[in-house]
Every structure is written in C-alpha cells, then in structure tokens.
Amino acid sequence: MILSRRAVLGGLIASIPATAPAIAMGATFAALNYPITPVAIADGVWMVAGADEPIRRDNGGAIANITIIDTPAGTVLVDSGPSLRYGEALKAAAEQLTGRKVIRVYITHLHPDHAMGLGAFPQEIVAALPGTIADIQRDGQGFSDGMYRLLDDWMRGTDLKLPGLPIRTESESFGGRTLRLMALSGHSSADLAILDEHTGTLIGGDLLFHRRAPATPTADLARWRESLGMLDRLLHKSAVPGHGPFDPSGREAIAQTRDWIDWLDQSLTDAVRSGLDMVEAGEMAIPAPLSVMAAGRYELQRSVSHFYPALEGRLLPRIDKV
Amino acid sequence: MTQQAPSVTAYPVDPLGSPMWEAHARTLFEDHPVRFEPALKLSMPQIAEDQHRFPVALDARGLGEVKRMVIFADLNPIPLAADYRPLAAAPYLAIRIKLDQRTPVRGAAQLADGSWLVSGAWVDAAGGGCSAPPVSRVRGDWAQHLGEIHGGAWPGDAGATRLRFVIRHPMDTGFVANIPTYNIETLSISSADKVLGTMEIWAAMSEDPAFTLMPMAATGATLSIAAHDTNGRDYTASVTAPAS
Numbered sequence: 001m002i003l004s005r006r007a008v009l010g011g012l013i014a015s016i017p018a019t020a021p022a023i024a025m026g027a028t029f030a031a032l033n034y035p036i037t038p039v040a041i042a043d044g045v046w047m048v049a050g051a052d053e054p055i056r057r058d059n060g061g062a063i064a065n066i067t068i069i070d071t072p073a074g075t076v077l078v079d080s081g082p083s084l085r086y087g088e089a090l091k092a093a094a095e096q097l098t099g100r101k102v103i104r105v106y107i108t109h110l111h112p113d114h115a116m117g118l119g120a121f122p123q124e125i126v127a128a129l130p131g132t133i134a135d136i137q138r139d140g141q142g143f144s145d146g147m148y149r150l151l152d153d154w155m156r157g158t159d160l161k162l163p164g165l166p167i168r169t170e171s172e173s174f175g176g177r178t179l180r181l182m183a184l185s186g187h188s189s190a191d192l193a194i195l196d197e198h199t200g201t202l203i204g205g206d207l208l209f210h211r212r213a214p215a216t217p218t219a220d221l222a223r224w225r226e227s228l229g230m231l232d233r234l235l236h237k238s239a240v241p242g243h244g245p246f247d248p249s250g251r252e253a254i255a256q257t258r259d260w261i262d263w264l265d266q267s268l269t270d271a272v273r274s275g276l277d278m279v280e281a282g283e284m285a286i287p288a289p290l291s292v293m294a295a296g297r298y299e300l301q302r303s304v305s306h307f308y309p310a311l312e313g314r315l316l317p318r319i320d321k322v
Numbered sequence: 323m324t325q326q327a328p329s330v331t332a333y334p335v336d337p338l339g340s341p342m343w344e345a346h347a348r349t350l351f352e353d354h355p356v357r358f359e360p361a362l363k364l365s366m367p368q369i370a371e372d373q374h375r376f377p378v379a380l381d382a383r384g385l386g387e388v389k390r391m392v393i394f395a396d397l398n399p400i401p402l403a404a405d406y407r408p409l410a411a412a413p414y415l416a417i418r419i420k421l422d423q424r425t426p427v428r429g430a431a432q433l434a435d436g437s438w439l440v441s442g443a444w445v446d447a448a449g450g451g452c453s454a455p456p457v458s459r460v461r462g463d464w465a466q467h468l469g470e471i472h473g474g475a476w477p478g479d480a481g482a483t484r485l486r487f488v489i490r491h492p493m494d495t496g497f498v499a500n501i502p503t504y505n506i507e508t509l510s511i512s513s514a515d516k517v518l519g520t521m522e523i524w525a526a527m528s529e530d531p532a533f534t535l536m537p538m539a540a541t542g543a544t545l546s547i548a549a550h551d552t553n554g555r556d557y558t559a560s561v562t563a564p565a566s
C-alpha cells in the first residue's frame with residue numbers, strides 16, 4: 001500500500017502535461033527529418049555525431065553519438081537514437097553506406113537518447129546487457145512519457161520496446177570481425193562498452209563524455225570510476241564517447257570524464273558539509289581545466305538535483321530530539 | 323487561491339505575462355503597493371531536473387527591513403509554498419518546491435512600510451538532457467523516517483547564523499484519490515524564549531522539505547526548531563549557533 005501510494009503521488013505531479021507552446025507542433029511538423037551524417041573514424045567504422053545540447057525540440061532528441069560498423073556478415077549499430085523516426089533514418093543511412101543489412105543493434109544503456117529508436121529494428125537483433133533490459137522495463141515508460149512531452153511529433157509511432165537479446169557472452173564475431181563486449185556500470189546500473197578488435201576502436205557509450213560534461217541521472221560515481229579505470233587499461237587506439245566529439249587519442253575522453261566526476265563528487269560533499277543550499281551548490285565555480293566541458297553548468301545543476309538530498313541525509317547529523 | 327472582491331489597487335503590469343498574476347497579487351498583497359524589483363534576488367537552477375524538488379532561494383538582504391517573504395508558483399494548483407516572517411533573522415529563505423507544469427516562480431518581500439517587492443522567472447518544468455526524468459521513483463520508507471530532522475548551523479554574515487535542516491515528511495498534496503492533504507503547516511525558530519522567525523507552509527513545498535534560514539543568534543546559543551503538521555504532530559530539533 002505504501003509503495004503504490006508514493007508512486008501514485010509522484011506520478012500525478014509529473015504526469016500533468018507541460019503547457020509548452022503548442023504552436024511549435026504544427027509549425028515544425030512538415031520539417032521533422034533527422035539528418036544522419038556518418039563520419040568515417042576507422043576502417044569500416046563511422047560515427048554519427050549527436051548534438052552537444054540537451055534534448056530539445058530543435059534537435060529532436062538526437063544528442064547521443066551512434067556508431068556504425070561494417071562487418072562481412074552485415075552492418076552492426078551501437079545505439080539507436082531517441083525515436084522510431086530516428087531509428088528508421090539511421091537504418092536507411094547505415095545500409096546505404098555499407099550496402100549491407102543491419103544484423104545487430106547494441107543498446108549501451110537504458111537512456112532514451114540511446115535506446116528509444118530500437119523499434120525500427122526486429123527485436124531479435126537488438127542486444128543489451130540483462131541489467132539494461134531490466135532498467136528499460138522499469139523506467140522506460142517514465143522516460144517515454146518525458147520524451148513525448150519534450151519532443152511531441154518527433155516521437156510519433158515510438159512505442160516502448162525492449163531489446164530481445166540479453167548479452168551473456170564476452171564477445172561476438174560477425175564474419176570474422178570480433179567485437180569485445182564489456183559489461184560495466186556507473187553511468188547507469190548496466191553500461192555496455194564495445195571494443196572493435198580489428199581497428200582498436202573503443203565505443204564507450206555514456207561511460208565516456210568528451211569535451212562535454214557527464215550526465216548523472218542514474219549514476220553511481222564510485223562504480224563509474226572503477227569502470228573508467230578498467231577502460232583505461234585497455235589497449236585501444238581511439239574512442240567513441242556517448243556524447244561529444246570522437247577521441248582519436250582514446251585517452252582524453254576517459255581522463256576528462258574521470259576528472260569531472262572526481263571533482264563533482266568532492267565538490268558536492270564539500271558543499272553539503274559547508275552548509276550550502278542546492279541553489280548555491282549549483283552556482284559554484286567550475287574550475288578552469290573543466291571548463292572545456294560543454295554544458296558544464298547545466299549538468300552540474302542536474303547533478304546537484306540527483307545527489308544532494310541523499311548527501312544531506314548522509315552528511316548532516318540528526319538534530320531532532322529522539 | 324480564493325476569489326475576492328475586486329481590489330481598487332492597480333498592480334504593475336506583470337513582466338512575465340502570467341494569466342494568474344492579478345489574482346495572486348490581490349490575494350497575497352491586497353491593497354499594499356507592489357513593484358517588480360530586480361534587487362530582490364530570486365535564485366533557481368536553469369533547469370527543473372526534478373519537478374518534485376525544485377530549489378528556490380530568495381535573498382532580500384540589503385533592501386531594508388523585511389517583514390514577510392513568500393515564494394509561490396503562479397500555475398501550481400497550490401501556488402503558495404512558504405510565507406516567512408524573519409522576526410530576528412536576515413531576510414533569506416531557501417526551500418524546495420513542487421512544479422506542476424511550466425510556470426512563473428516568484429519570490430516577494432514585504433518591507434516595513436507595507437509595500438511588496440516582487441521578483442520571478444518562468445520555469446520550464448519538463449526536464450531534458452541525457453535523459454528525461456522518470457515520472458516517479460518509488461520510495462517506500464517514508465513512514466519509518468517521518469519526522470527525522472537532519473541539519474546544522476554555520477557562521478553567517480553580520481551576526482546571522484546560517485541554519486539548514488531537512489525534515490522527513492511526505493507533504494501530500496491531497497490531489498490523489500484516498501490520500502488526504504498531509505503537510506507540515508507551521509515552523510518556528512527560536513533561541514531561549516525569543517522567536518526569531520515563523521513560517522506558514524503548504525504542500526507545494528517538496529517532500530522532505532529543506533530550509534536554509536539566517537536567524538540572528540549569539541555564538542553558543544541554542545537554536546530551537548519547532549514544526550507542526552496537519553495531523554497535529556509536532557517535530558522539534560535544536561542546534562548550537564557556531565562562533566562566527
């Protein structure tokens with residue numbers, strides 16, 4: 001009873017639709033096309049860059065990077081974009097690029113900018129970690145509601161679908177091209193990272209943010225740090241981050257993500273201990289070396305929202321009379 | 323807000339163009355003079371990441387003696403979150419509120435002459451980014467923790483103590499079938515027998531309401547917190563004012 005009571009209460013507040021300007025819907029409807037522009041980054045590997053922005057109507061939610069890999073057995077995609085419309089455009093662009101049908105789609109984690117385009121593909125070729133499938137099962141409807149509220153017609157026809165193929169192996173080979181599948185966590189409860197052994201390209205999903213501040217709505221910072229340590233020990237040559245530009249060094253995105261979450265962890269702890277309110281914590285100075293990260297202020301304020309109440313509960317002593 | 327007889331006072335034109343401005347102004351400010359004042363500092367994050375818990379800080383320091391401070395969201399079904407009287411406190415109030423939809427969020431401060439200063443901004447209540455927020459997160463432990471208060475006191479400016487505390491409370495709005503309104507409705511801060519500040523509170527304030535206040539308290543003085551909810555339950559806590 002208590003569980004459902006809290007759920008219902010929370011749901012009511014959040015489910016009342018925003019009175020966002022309705023005029024935008026009609027005006028943009030005719031022009032809703034996702035430009036898919038794959039850029040070659042290694043032999044048989046392309047990246048489709050997401051916009052370095054929040055999910056907004058003017059970008060249709062296409063903010064995550066997508067990877068296309070051409071294998072002798074067919075085309076492999078890593079992540080599927082934010083909507084059915086995006087998934088369909090991605091499928092067409094990828095198949096035109098390689099001349100081969102898409103045979104596998106990996107979903108790196110639960111977030112809707114990566115996962116909600118999977119409906120464009122047969123469920124049995126969409127693979128994800130078991131933890132990711134469970135995450136989408138639990139949070140997918142909430143994310144879907146949020147995406148429809150933000151993006152309207154961009155989302156038309158997008159239903160909540162689950163990946164059909166739980167990943168239980170450490171690699172998969174497609175006509176001799178082997179992809180290493182690494183089950184990690186920290187950005188979410190289950191984060192898939194993929195190494196294309198042929199080219200040494202590491203596809204980090206949202207474990208890697210490059211010149212773009214990390215987002216933390218489902219993060220566990222300690223586990224994220226461990227996962228970054230593990231990625232840093234790989235002998236890869238380059239890296240595709242979940243957000244931000246391709247990293248030809250393969251190291252910069254790892255270091256930047258780690259520096260940001262280390263700073264965030266320490267700064268939020270210090271803020272609670274020194275008596276700052278959430279608003280003040282969201283206004284704290286971002287040190288100069290981290291100012292290369294786009295959307296820094298925005299993500300800091302989101303992170304304050306994600307972590308502050310729990311930190312207060314942990315770091316501020318009980319003062320009631322018991 | 324209740325409907326009242328038309329006021330004779332003409333309120334200034336709302337820079338935010340809110341459909342509810344006149345109605346709220348009439349209810350809250352009655353016939354007192356009202357002006358929009360940029361020096362009244364209302365601080366909020368640029369995004370409402372969590373619509374159940376949106377932080378707002380209202381700072382009226384440096385504007386003269388302040389009798390009352392209110393924080394409200396025009397288009398919330400319960401617009402008013404807090405009505406604070408800083409009796410012996412620097413006029414600073416930070417809380418967290420619920421947001422129902424895109425709405426103006428405002429702070430107002432009443433000066434000694436009765437006039438009101440108002441500040442505000444539109445807030446978009448639908449978040450975004452790497453992920454849109456999930457509709458709800460189930461937390462089943464509220465009853466076991468009801469009334470727990472976590473907090474502390476830190477040195478403040480000009481004789482004030484920075485007092486922060488969080489009270490575990492569901493703050494039910496009463497809009498869900500079979501769940502009546504249940505919220506903390508009054509709060510007072512005192513030291514020895516002197517009341518330093520009082521507040522009226524509505525369910526527009528977030529679950530587990532959090533407060534940052536700046537009462538005037540001497541080093542070593544005990545600051546007492548007393549809250550009361552709509553079921554008649556009392557909550558008390560105390561901290562020692564630190565050396566400044």
Ligand SMILES: [Zn+2]
Nearest residue numbers: 109111206452
């Ligand atoms: Zn993500």
